[in-house]
Amino acid sequence: MDLAIKDVQRHVGKFIATIIGVGLLMSIVLIMNGIYQGNTSDGVWLIDNTATDLWVVENGRGGPFNEQSRIAEESWRSVAAISGVAKASPFISYTVQRRVAMREQQFAIIGYDVFGGLGGPGRIVAGRPIAQAHYEAVADMKLGLRLGDTLHLGVHDYTVVGLTRKAVDAGGNPLLYLSLHDAQEVLYDQDNRARERSRSAETERLIRSGYSSAETQRLLPLLSDGSGTVNAVLVKLRPGASIPRVAADIERWLYLSVYTSRQERNLMLEGRLRKMAAILGLFRALLVIVSLVIIALLIYVLTVEKIKAIATLKLIGASNGIIVRLILEQSIVLTVSSFLFAWVVVQLTYDHFPRTLVLLPHETLASFVVFFIGGMASSLVGIVHALRTPPSLALGG
Amino acid sequence: MHCARPLHSHSEADMSIVQVEGLRKVFGQGELAVEALREVSFSVEPGELMALLGPSGSGKSTLLLCISLIQEPSSGRITMNGRKIYDNGWTGIDVRRFRRENIGFIFQAHNLIPFLNARDNIAIAMEINGVHWKAARKRALELLDYLDLSNRSSALPAILSGGEQQRVAIGRALANSPSIIFADEPTASLDTVRGTKVMELLKRIAREQQTAVITVTHDIRMIEGFDTIYHIVDGRLVVDDAVAESTTA
Ligand SMILES: Nc1ncnc2c1ncn2[C@@H]1O[C@H](COP(=O)(O)OP(=O)(O)OP(=O)(O)O)[C@@H](O)[C@H]1O
Ligand SMILES: [Mg+2]
Numbered sequence: 017m018d019l020a021i022k023d024v025q026r027h028v029g030k031f032i033a034t035i036i037g038v039g040l041l042m043s044i045v046l047i048m049n050g051i052y053q054g055n056t057s058d059g060v061w062l063i064d065n066t067a068t069d070l071w072v073v074e075n076g077r078g079g080p081f082n083e084q085s086r087i088a089e090e091s092w093r094s095v096a097a098i099s100g101v102a103k104a105s106p107f108i109s110y111t112v113q114r115r116v117a118m119r120e121q122q123f124a125i126i127g128y129d130v131f132g133g134l135g136g137p138g139r140i141v142a143g144r145p146i147a148q149a150h151y152e153a154v155a156d157m158k159l160g161l162r163l164g165d166t167l168h169l170g171v172h173d174y175t176v177v178g179l180t181r182k183a184v185d186a187g188g189n190p191l192l193y194l195s196l197h198d199a200q201e202v203l204y205d206q207d208n209r210a211r212e213r214s215r216s217a218e219t220e221r222l223i224r225s226g227y228s229s230a231e232t233q234r235l236l237p238l239l240s241d242g243s244g245t246v247n248a249v250l251v252k253l254r255p256g257a258s259i260p261r262v263a264a265d266i267e268r269w270l271y272l273s274v275y276t277s278r279q280e281r282n283l284m285l286e287g288r289l290r291k292m293a294a295i296l297g298l299f300r301a302l303l304v305i306v307s308l309v310i311i312a313l314l315i316y317v318l319t320v321e322k323i324k325a326i327a328t329l330k331l332i333g334a335s336n337g338i339i340v341r342l343i344l345e346q347s348i349v350l351t352v353s354s355f356l357f358a359w360v361v362v363q364l365t366y367d368h369f370p371r372t373l374v375l376l377p378h379e380t381l382a383s384f385v386v387f388f389i390g391g392m393a394s395s396l397v398g399i400v401h402a403l404r405t406p407p408s409l410a411l412g413g
Numbered sequence: 414m415h416c417a418r419p420l421h422s423h424s425e426a427d428m429s430i431v432q433v434e435g436l437r438k439v440f441g442q443g444e445l446a447v448e449a450l451r452e453v454s455f456s457v458e459p460g461e462l463m464a465l466l467g468p469s470g471s472g473k474s475t476l477l478l479c480i481s482l483i484q485e486p487s488s489g490r491i492t493m494n495g496r497k498i499y500d501n502g503w504t505g506i507d508v509r510r511f512r513r514e515n516i517g518f519i520f521q522a523h524n525l526i527p528f529l530n531a532r533d534n535i536a537i538a539m540e541i542n543g544v545h546w547k548a549a550r551k552r553a554l555e556l557l558d559y560l561d562l563s564n565r566s567s568a569l570p571a572i573l574s575g576g577e578q579q580r581v582a583i584g585r586a587l588a589n590s591p592s593i594i595f596a597d598e599p600t601a602s603l604d605t606v607r608g609t610k611v612m613e614l615l616k617r618i619a620r621e622q623q624t625a626v627i628t629v630t631h632d633i634r635m636i637e638g639f640d641t642i643y644h645i646v647d648g649r650l651v652v653d654d655a656v657a658e659s660t661t662a
Contacts, residue, residue, distance in 0.1 A: 017537065017546045019528075026528040026569065328524045331483065332585065333513025334541045408483050410524045411474075411597075 019329075019338070020345035023322065034314060035350060039357030041307045045383055046362045048303050050373030052296040057374045058188040059289040062109070062126075063280050065138045065183070069259065070251035071275045072104070072266055079273075080109060080247035081186050081280070082287040087272060089196075092249045095272075098265050100257030105133030106246040108199050111189060116167050117160035124185035125169075125192050127199020127246075134250035137193050143178035149195055154178035156190035170202045186288060188371050196246070304386060311354075311387060312394035315347045319398030326402045327410035336403055343398050351391035355384050429456035430592055430625050431480065436489035438475050438648075449475040450486070451648040457641075459592065460623040462616060464636040467645035473629040474597055476645065480627075481516055481595045482508045494592060513542045517586030517624075519596040524582065525570040531581045532557060532566040538588040549588075556584040560614070576607040583614060587624075594618070596628040600635055608635055 024031045062081065071080070072087075072095055079085025089106050096104035108127035113120060128135035130146040137145065137154045143163045146152045153174040155161045166173045174194065183191040194202065222232040249272075253262055263274040275283065319326075326339055359380070366373050438450040449472045457463055467473050478484035480491060482498065491499040494515055498504055525534045532553045539549035557563045560580045570578055579599060586594050596615065600608030612628075612635045619626045628636075636642060644651045 017533065017540055019537075022533065023528040324524075325526045325528065328526055329537075329541075330509065331518065331524065332538045332541060333509045335509065338541065406483075408478060411478070411483075411520055411522065 018345070019342045020349070023325075023342070024346065024349070031350075035354045035357055038307075038311055038314065038350065038354035039361065041310060042355055042358035042383070042387060043361040045300070045303050045307055046358055046375065046380060047365075047369070047373060048296070048300045049379045049383060050362070050366070050369075050375045051371055052293065052300055053374035053376055053379070054188070054372040055292050055296055056285065056289055058184045058372045059186045059284050060281050061182075061184050062124075062186065062191070063277055063284065066107075066135055066250065066277075067138065067252075068134050068250035068277065069253045070263060070266075071277070071280045072249040072251055072270075073247070073273050073275070075267075075271050075273050077273060078275075078283045078287065080107070082283040085247050085273075086245045087247070087249065089200075089244045089246045091270065091272065092246075094270050095249045095251060095266060098262060098269065100254055100262040100265070101251055102254040102257075103134060103252040105129040105135060105250050106196055107135040107248045107250050108196060108203070108246045109185070110199075110203055110247075111185060111187065112169075112202070114169060117165070119160075121159060122187075122189045123156075123159060123192050124187075124189050125194055125199050125202060127194050127196040127203075128250075130195045133196075134252055137178065137180050137183060137191075139180065140178040141181045143176070145178055146193065146195055147177070150198055151175060152177045152195070153198075154180060154193040156180045156183045156192070158182075158184075158190035159192065172198070172201070174198070182372065184372060186284060200245075304383070307387070308390040311351065311390055312397075315350060315391055315394040316398050316401075318346055318350070319343050319395070319402055323402065323405055324410055327405050327407050330405070330407035331410050339402050340399050343395050343402060344392075347391045347395035347398075348388075351388050355387060428458055430459050430461075430494060431457040431627070432490075432492040433480060434490040434492075436476070436479060436491065437487045438472070438479055438484070439487045449648050450479065453489070453645075453648070453650050455643065455650055457593070457625045457627060459625055460619050461625050461641060462619050462639040463625070463627045463641040463643065464639045465627065465629045465643050465645060466631070466633065466636075471645040472648040473645055475648075477595050477597050477627070477629060481518055482512050513538070513589060515591055515593060517589070517591035517594040519579070519582050519586045519594065519599045521598040521601050525578055525585075527570055530567045530569050531562060531573065531577075531584075534570065534581055535584045535588050538585045542589045544589075553584070553588070556587060557581075560584050575602045576604075576611075579603060579607075579611060580614075583611065587618060590622065591624065593625045593627070596626065598629050598631065600630065600632060605634070608632065612636070 073079035073085035074087050077083045077085040092104045092106045095101060106129060109124055111122060111124045113122045116123065126135065130136065130149065140154060141157070143154070146154055151172055151174050153167065153176050155176050157179050161167060161176045163176055163179060165176045167176070180191065185191060219232050223229065251262070253259065259276060266272055266274045329339060362375065366375070433456065434454045436450055436453040437448070440447040440449055453476060465473050465476065475484065479486045485503070486499060488501050489499065490497070490501070496506065498506060498511065526537065529537060532550060535553035535556055536546065536549040539552060540546050554563065554566060557566050560583060562577060562580050562584070565573060565577055570581070573581065579602065583599070594615070599615070600611050603611060615626050615628065616638060618624050630636060
């Protein structure tokens with residue numbers, strides 16, 4: 017007969033409530049693991065999922081993600097002319113907050129050369145890539161848009177022709193791919209009225225400075241704040257070309273900074289992502305410690321509650337093995353089922369989480385091992401307590 | 414007041430199931446030392462009914478705890494079933510095992526295991542002693558029947574009355590057919606009718622199964638028909654008539 021089960025049966029409700037409580041605590045730890053890993057994996061997702069050999073950015077800048085970078089759109093032509101470069105394309109990326117799919121959302125707009133250029137959406141799960149020079153978009157599913165939906169950005173409407181899944185920028189915001197010029201337009205022309213206002217202000221200024229109205233019309237486009245800039249130029253090398261050579265050439269001749277994807281990744285990991293990772297790591301460690309303390313206390317209390325019954329068992333001659341089994345079984349059942357509960361909770365909520373959770377199996381396993389060892393350690397304390405209890409304790413009162 | 418002599422002479426010693434010689438128990442040390450038992454000697458035969466009477470604090474429980482191997486005496490000798498168990502120190506036998514195989518207890522605070530029902534409380538004592546669980550449950554039911562409790566077999570101790578709990582505790586004490594039963598005020602929490610019933614039961618067990626029964630009681634009415642009656646005064650055993658003498662003196 018199993019004493020542990022009999023004891024649990026007597027207060028099933030309490031035991032289940034304990035499992036739910038501990039399980040929720042453990043699920044927070046698992047979610048924290050997921051946020052921690054998600055922070056890094058989101059942080060470098062775009063770098064990892066952009067098929068390019070080199071990132072060419074503004075000189076001295078760790079761009080385009082870890083730092084701002086602005087270069088002339090036309091510099092892609094100069095990059096393409098460097099020997100060893102198979103293809104060079106302009107690339108633009110920025111975060112906006114707009115009303116999309118009936119709600120205010122933050123997302124990142126990626127502009128790229130839609131006619132065979134680099135930097136486009138890697139894997140489209142529904143629909144097709146952008147095929148027109150204007151007014152088509154590929155959206156991430158997290159934006160809540162469907163194929164054929166239109167969205168209004170700046171002064172135009174864009175039609176969703178393709179969908180991606182889990183395409184995010186470094187902040188975990190979903191991506192919206194547009195053609196390079198559409199993206200530039202959205203970035204620099206917020207809306208018609210603002211554009212009109214700035215245009216008339218500029219016109220007034222020019223006329224006040226003594227230009228004729230014909231001259232003003234000619235000068236206006238030159239003053240509009242550089243829709244001819246991009247954030248980076250992506251480079252694909254010819255087979256056999258030496259990466260350091262090409263990089264050095266670009267840096268020397270074009271006075272730009274060049275990073276390989278790996279370097280670009282490290283810029284992020286050691287830059288923007290590091291502080292967040294430190295904070296999340298600290299929280300994670302604290303959470304694990306708090307959960308361990310709570311689990312240890314619960315298991316210890318579970319033993320202490322039974323100390324008189326344990327003394328009685330000793331009184332009727334039960335061996336230490338029986339008592340150890342009673343305590344161990346309960347703490348194993350408690351930790352294992354709490355963890356299972358936590359795991360199920362995380363599986364059910366994981367997709368609805370506002371941030372990307374990355375649950376690495378080995379981390380989940382490690383968390384389980386930590387909780388299990390913690391549970392065993394506290395039941396060991398309980399066992400020592402129980403074995404030291406004199407049987408005569410059962411007689412008092 | 415004179416100390417009780419062992420009931421049996423040495424030639425008869427092999428007949429006795431419990432033999433206690435010069436048992437002493439001191440609690441604490443130095444000025445605070447309490448001599449709970451002073452040179453207690455007696456022996457009990459199979460099937461013998463022995464009662465221990467005495468005022469509060471006289472050492473009754475201490476004696477019972479020592480001879481049931483729950484508390485370690487300070488000095489003396491205990492022999493049970495022909496085996497030396499304590500000889501100015503444990504002799505090295507597995508005390509818990511000896512206890513579950515040979516001794517049954519009934520304590521004043523029934524000490525049932527709260528999460529086991531009446532039947533399982535009895536069966537667990539047998540399972541601990543190596544009886545297969547199914548067989549143990551079967552025998553537990555027979556014992557409950559014997560104790561007039563078969564209708565309460567699946568009740569948890571918390572919902573049993575004091576008398577019912579006491580009877581379950583008796584059932585557990587009988588479970589492994591021990592050769593000795595110790596009972597510390599088994600009737601204290603019961604009314605006279607139920608108390609008498611419990612005592613009748615103990616007498617019946619002693620007669621039918623040749624089990625030695627040593628019981629502590631406050632209630633002189635409960636010990637009618639007992640073979641031996643001892644009084645304990647200040648940790649010393651005194652035979653019944655000696656008490657009468659000392660009180661009239
Ligand atoms: N664990 C202990 N530590 C110290 N002193 C103790 C301990 N147990 C008993 N005593 C002392 O030993 C003496 C005998 O106690 P015991 O419990 O045997 O009395 P008793 O005859 O059973 O009394 P009662 O009728 O009240 O149950 C008392 O003076 C008591 O205070
Ligand atoms: Mg007592």
